Structures are given as C-alpha cells and as structure tokens.
Amino acid sequence: xxxxxxxxxxxxxxxxxxxxxxxxxxxxxxxxxxxxxxxxxxxxxxxxxxxxxxxxxxxxxxxxxxxxxxxxxxxxxxxxxxxxxxxxxxxxxxxxxxxxxxxxxxxxxxxxxxxxxxxxxxxxxxxxxxxxxxxxxxxxxxxxxxxxxxxxxxxxxxxxxxxxxxxxxxxxxxxxxxxxxxxxxxxxxxxxxxxxxxxxxxxxxxxxxxxxxxxxxxxxxxxxxxxxxxxxxxxxxxxxxxxxxxxxxxxxxxxxxxxxxxxxxxxxxxxxxxxxxxxxxxxxxxxxxxxxxxxxxxxxxxxxxxxxxxxxxxxxxxxxxxxxxxxxxxxxxxxxxxxxxxxxxxxxxxxxxxxxxx
Ligand SMILES: NC(=O)c1ccc[n+]([C@@H]2O[C@H](COP(=O)([O-])OP(=O)(O)OC[C@H]3O[C@@H](n4cnc5c(N)ncnc54)[C@H](O)[C@@H]3O)[C@@H](O)[C@H]2O)c1
Ligand SMILES: [Zn+2]
Ligand SMILES: [Zn+2]
Numbered sequence: 135x136x137x138x139x140x141x142x143x144x145x146x147x148x149x150x151x152x153x154x155x156x157x158x159x160x161x162x163x164x165x166x167x168x169x170x171x172x173x174x175x176x177x178x179x180x181x182x183x184x185x186x187x188x189x190x191x192x193x194x195x196x197x198x199x200x201x202x203x204x205x206x207x208x209x210x211x212x213x214x215x216x217x218x219x220x221x222x223x224x225x226x227x228x229x230x231x232x233x234x235x236x237x238x239x240x241x242x243x244x245x246x247x248x249x250x251x252x253x254x255x256x257x258x259x260x261x262x263x264x265x266x267x268x269x270x271x272x273x274x275x276x277x278x279x280x281x282x283x284x285x286x287x288x289x290x291x292x293x294x295x296x297x298x299x300x301x302x303x304x305x306x307x308x309x310x311x312x313x314x315x316x317x318x319x320x321x322x323x324x325x326x327x328x329x330x331x332x333x334x335x336x337x338x339x340x341x342x343x344x345x346x347x348x349x350x351x352x353x354x355x356x357x358x359x360x361x362x363x364x365x366x367x368x369x370x371x372x373x374x375x376x377x378x379x380x381x382x383x384x385x386x387x388x389x390x391x392x393x394x395x396x397x398x399x400x401x402x403x404x405x406x407x408x409x410x411x412x413x414x415x416x417x418x419x420x421x422x423x424x425x426x427x428x429x430x431x432x433x434x435x436x437x438x439x440x441x442x443x444x445x446x447x448x449x450x451x452x453x454x455x456x457x458x459x460x461x462x463x464x465x466x467x468x469x470x471x472x473x474x475x476x477x478x479x480x481x482x483x484x485x486x487x488x489x490x491x492x
Contacts, residue, residue, distance in 0.1 A: 143492070144196040144266030145471050150187035153197065155469055161262065161270035163209035168274035170203035170221060172492045174287040175264045176462075177471075177478050178225075178295055179321060180411060184258070185475065188413055191259060198265030198490075199225040199257035200294040202287045205278065212274045220281040222448065223264075223271055225295035226254040226439025230276035240443075241436035252436055265471060267492045279444035282452055292322070292458040292487060293447040299409055299437040300326020301447070303384045304334050306435040307407030311335035313381040316372050316399050317357075320348040322461060322487050323409055324386030325355050329456050331384070332356030340375065342368050342395075347484045354460065363395075372399040379404060388412045397422045403429040465489040 140160040147153055163169045175198055183189040184197055191197070205219045215221070228240035233248040243254035256272060257263040271277055281290055300323050309315055315331040317324050320343035331339050332355065340359045341352035349360040359375055361368050373379055379401030385392050388410025396406050402424065423430070450456055463486045466474040474488040 142267040143468055144262070145198060145468070147184060147191055147193060147195050147197050149193055151185060153185055153472060153475065155471060158196070158266075160268050163207050163212075163270060163274070165209050166211045166272075166274060167209040168205055168212050168215070168271045168278060169207040170201065170223070170269050170271060170278075171206045172201050172203040172264055172266060172269050173220075174202040174291045175490045175492070176200045176291055177265075177474055177488050177490065179323065181258065182475075182479050183411060185479070189411070195258065196262035196266050197258040198263040199255070199259070200291060201257070201264035201269050202281070202291045202294070203269065206268060208274065212278075214275075215278055215280070219278075221278045222281055222290045222294060222444050223269075223277050223279065224298060224437070224439030224441070224444050225257060226437050227256050227272055227277045228254045228440045229273040230440065231273075240440050241438060254439055255436065265468070265490060265492075267468070276440055279441035279448070282448060285448060285452060288459050288462055288489065289451050289457070290448055291489065292326070292461060293444060293451065295437050296322045296461075296487070297326045297329075297447055297458055298439065298443060299323055299435070300328070300386070301330035301333070302435040302438050303327045303386065303407045303409040304330030306433045307382040307384055307405050309334040309336050309382050312337045314338040314340070314376040315382045315384065316340040316342065316376075316380040316396070317352075317384045317386060318342050318392040318396050319385075319387035319410075320345070320352045321386065324384070325351055325461060325486070326458070327384045327386050327409065328352050328357050329355040329458075331382075333450070333455060336382075338376065340372055340380070345481070348486070351460065351486065369395055369398045376401070381405070382407060385410050390416060394419065394422055397430070397432075400428075400430060405431040405433065408432065408434045461486045462489045463487065465491065468492040
C-alpha cells in the first residue's frame, strides 16, 4: 500500500465569505465507510448560509453535500458494491442503526446515541463534504445508492438534496388528490416542491416568487397559477382562486414574511409544510393562527436521505415522471467554484443550480 499521503483538491471553508480551493489529504475509508471519486456535485442555498456566516461550521471544513460519484475504495463490512460502481449519495446520511433511524426519523439520526436534531446532516456540516475530488461516505451500506444504467449524473444530482427536500415538503404536507396547494418561493427547493405537489395529485398549484424566469420554470414544473409577490397581494389572490384558502401551503424560503403568508393562505384545517431554514425569531400572529383554534397543522421537514430514498427518486426520473435537468443552468469546474458561488449567491444570469465537475 502507498504510504505517501495522497492529495486531492477541495473547497475549504476558511471563514465568513472566505472559501478556497485547496490541496488537502485524500480520505481513506474505515470500517463501514467508503470513499467515492466525485464526478458531479452542486452548490446549495444552505452552502450560501454557511459562507455568509448565517449557519456556523468549523473553519477548515470541506463544504458541499450533493454528491454523485464512483466507488473508489471500500472499508471492511461494506458489501454488494464493486470499485467503479456509479453511486448517488443523499445529502443526509442516516446510519440506519440508531434510536432515531430505527424509529423512522432518519434525518434526525443520532449516530448511535439516540436523537440529535439535524444529526443526519453530516456532509459539509459536521464532517467533510462533497465539493472535492474525493468524499468519505459514512455508514456506506445505508447510503451508497447504485445509479441505474441509462441515467446520467446530471439527471440524478439534484435528487440528493433539493428534489428530496421539495418532494418531502409535499409529502409532509399530506397532499391529497384534488388539493389546492400554494408554494412560497420558487428557488430550487420551491420548484421541486411544486413538482412534488403535481406528482401527488394536487388539482391546483399556485407558485409564488419575484423572478420571471423562476415563475416560468414553476409552470414547467407543474404550477397552474403563478404570482409575483412584488406585484400582487398574494394572500388575497390565493384566497380568491382557491375559494377561501389552500388545503396545503409549502414554505420554501425561511423568512417571517413567507411563513406568515403561508399560514394566512391556508383554509381552516389546512397544513403548512415548512422547508426553509430560518434564523432569529419566528413569530406566529394570533389572527393568522385563528387564536390557536383553526385546526391547522404546521410540519417541518429535513431532506430525507439514505439509499432507499435515493433509489425511489431515481425511479421517478427513470419513469419520466419528472425531469430536473432544466434546473442545471450553469456548469463550472472545481477550480472555478468560487465563480459558481458568486453567480449562485447573487442570483445572477438567470441561475437556478450550478453543476460542479471536480
Ligand atoms: N429543509 C431542508 O432540508 C432544506 C434543504 C435544502 C435547503 N433548505 C432551505 O430552503 C430554502 C430555499 O432554498 P433555495 O436554494 O431554493 O433558495 P433560493 O435563495 O435559491 O431561492 C429563494 C427564492 O425566494 C424568492 N423570494 C424572496 N422573497 C420572497 C417572498 N416574499 N415571497 C416569495 N418568494 C420570495 C426569491 O425570489 C428566490 O427565487 C433556504 O432557506 C435553504 O437553506 C432547506
Ligand atoms: Zn442543501
Ligand atoms: Zn442513525
């Protein structure tokens, strides 16, 4: 075995508004782990929260959490994969064995010590992430999802996080066939929630954003009505077109305003499904809440992960129920990733998602 430490290039968080592509040690797998060579990844809105210092991570951490790659090396105890197999790995990597996982709350995986809030989110959060040439995958047996022949990296990369999250918001909202659904914000997450509402059988989908290109994409993903929040009174308009309020509203931004609008847009008995990452204080006005007597449900969802979730999402793509490749508007190499962050962070040039090729 080669004893010289092998190197790789990776995107390292050094401090607020300071990320750099650096040469670092290449990971080696321990028991139950695998190392993949990353062939495609992307940049998430949550990475922007990290870079801007709104979500703290340790300086020196490799960021990114949306990996597609090939198996490069496997640790002891990982079975059923060959070196070179193409795999998709979810952004959330449950261990499959802890109290939280075995209670069905995979995203809140506690790594063996019971529950841990957002414990299943490890890549680019508590362990090194995917915006690199190689990635160490923990609990590999539960997290390496083989990519079926015929699906390209581009067709599956967005399933790791944004599609799983957006669909998760639609699923947690309990959408029923024939429901009316409003989705607040049509960034990548909201667009996937719109697609999820369509797949779940909503009869009327209202999409809200302020960018024309995003509203146009919302129509492509299944929205029947699009509303520009800068132009219209969104709540009044939702109440008008739904005849009194939506059955389900999905929040896909993480602000007081969108949360409140999502609540105000609901009919009594409706469900608010929240996906945004909030900061500071979130307040619920008593009138929007019907003083606590509106039979509302408010649910939150952290992106579902694990290889079974990824398998299902790949089947949805393979069966042509949905196609997310139009969301990949830009492509950069790993060495150009800071430019990718600039475009994505500034919402420049009609960007939706930036593909990164290590
Ligand atoms: N729950 C999860 O597991 C999970 C996973 C990934 C990301 N997230 C979070 O989801 C959120 C959205 O991510 P994204 O990448 O889609 O964001 P984004 O920043 O790309 O998009 C946000 C969109 O919101 C629109 N917007 C702004 N103000 C609005 C308003 N008042 N009403 C309606 N729309 C408005 C903007 O025009 C923009 O298109 C972020 O907070 C991100 O951290 C959550
Ligand atoms: Zn993400
Ligand atoms: Zn677990």
